[in-house]
Amino acid sequence: MTRLVADTAALAAALGAQDEEPVGGHQHRRAVVMTMGALHAGHLALVRRARELADHVVVTIFVNPLQFGPAEDLDRYPRDLEGDLALLSGDGLLGDGDVVFAPTPAVMYPEGDPVVRVTAGRIGEVLEGGFRPGHLDGVLTVVLKLMHLTRPGVALFGQKDAQQLAAVRRMVRDLDVPLTVVGVPIVRDSDGLALSSRNAYLTADERRRALCLSRSLAAARSAADEGGASDQILAAAVAVLTGAEGVDSLDYAALVDPSSFEEVAPGATGPALLVLAARVGATRLIDNGELTLR
Ligand code: AMP
Secondary structure (H helix, E strand, O other): OOEEEOOHHHHHHHHHHHHHOOOOOOOEEEEEEEEOOOOOHHHHHHHHHHHHHEEEEEEEEOOOHHHOOOOOOOOOOOOOHHHHHHHHHHHHOOOOOOEEEOOOHHHHOOOOOOOOOOOOHHHHOOOHHHHOOOHHHHHHHHHHHHHHHHOOOEEEEEHHHHHHHHHHHHHHHHOOOOOEEEEEOOOEOOOOOEOOHHHHHOOHHHHHHHHHHHHHHHHHHHHHHOOOOHHHHHHHHHHHHHOOOOOOEEEEEEEEOOOOOOEOOOOOOEEEEEEEEEEEOOEEEEEEEEEEEO
């Protein structure tokens, strides 16, 4: 039976039990997958990969107030713990000895908002950081806390949130956090829409128009394959996003270095990441894709 624990003492006891077992046949004793719940197939891909890498899997479910801005959707963010547990116990995904840690904010922040926090530095100021000031600091602060609480050998993050993944990798390197970070490819619906808990907000018309994000990535990739310069590639992406059947407002479309998130210089060659953020109706969506600049 998967154990559901809601406080840090119960978590420590469950992990202690794992630690006492003989080492199993995997690369790591324990993997952690951190989520905000409202789970979908994208999250489950992380859990499946975690299962392959470790004897035991810990899934955390916590809607972290620190990473929401004052005007953002903290209160209406979808929450469905029962549905999440059903998904996690389906398909033999989680089993005996695995743990779901679903704390309340009072458990995570017993003395109120933490006084000392992690800062993402420059990577937290550009692009997502520009539109969501403090967001990545809030993410890194809870990620580091959850890393300490769950003591994993490996932590898995989705490439869907590419800037978050880059910031986590950087934190682990800069602060010598003793674990391995593994990125997992974006899971999409059959029509190309990247899965996201926030897709639940979309009306039928908005969902149709949201497809322009993945279409925009495809247009950019074609332009790159044809040898287009970075400004031509971006123009191809923006044309799709802002055309008929496009988004309601575009926050950014940028070609960046995949690890630093600095925008690539004109004339640069090699691997780059096209990152997009846009609003469709009231919903803010992000997407990204790798391409090669020639
Ligand atoms: P969230 O619950 O949105 O905070 O996401 C938890 C983890 O799942 C993060 O590492 C996300 O990047 C990852 N994730 C969310 N959606 C997807 C997706 N469509 N494909 C791959 N990973 C995802």
